[in-house]
Amino acid sequence: MAGDTQNLQALSTYLDGKIKRYNLMFAVNGGIFALARIITSAPSENPLGKIRLTHLAIGAIAFTSIMWSRICGLLILMVNKYFKPEGKRLFHSWQHC
Numbered sequence: 200m201a202g203d204t205q206n207l208q209a210l211s212t213y214l215d216g217k218i219k220r221y222n223l224m225f226a227v228n229g230g231i232f233a234l235a236r237i238i239t240s241a242p243s244e245n246p247l248g249k250i251r252l253t254h255l256a257i258g259a260i261a262f263t264s265i266m267w268s269r270i271c272g273l274l275i276l277m278v279n280k281y282f283k284p285e286g287k288r289l290f291h292s293w294q295h296c
Contacts, residue, residue, distance in 0.1 A: 209281035216273050224266040231259045 235255050238245055245251075 206281055209277055213273060213277040217270055220266055220270050220273070224263060227262055228259055231255050 234247065234250070235252055238247060238250065238252060238255070
């Protein structure tokens, strides 16, 4: 039973961490879309200085890639540490990370 309790706590930790990372990723990307709206609303007068849509797009791509790799890294860590025998059955899509 101690192993089951530990596995449930590990699964809860993984899910909490994943949700926090997703929330952060969506909040930052939402902010980038808001900045893009500000930039495109007055193209002659950019209130953000020299920041262009290209810069925002590159930043969003980089941030999303980093967050995706962190979420996959967390999943691989949890599978290897807590769910090794049944990890492939429990997280059948983790090989895509």
